[in-house]
Amino acid sequence: MDMTGAQWRKSTKSGSNGGDCVEVADNLPGVVFVRDTKNRDGGTLTFGPAAWQGFVKLVKEFGPVG
Incomplete structure (x- = not known):
């Protein structure tokens, strides 16, 4: 799939210490x-x-797994 033009952003839940991002x-x-x-x-x-919206909704509701 063509990702030309994709504008990447880091998750707001990712830390600034280089951890799981x-x-x-x-x-x-x-x-x-x-x-x-x-x-x-x-x-x-x-x-x-x-x-994707369904996934985000579930994560917000139940929190991250791990």
């Missing part, structure tokens, strides 16, 4: 990309907007 690009129509900040070339998860 996630970046999200949700500026392209019809797709949301997610990647690991520490391993940007290690792969990207791709979600549809509705699936």
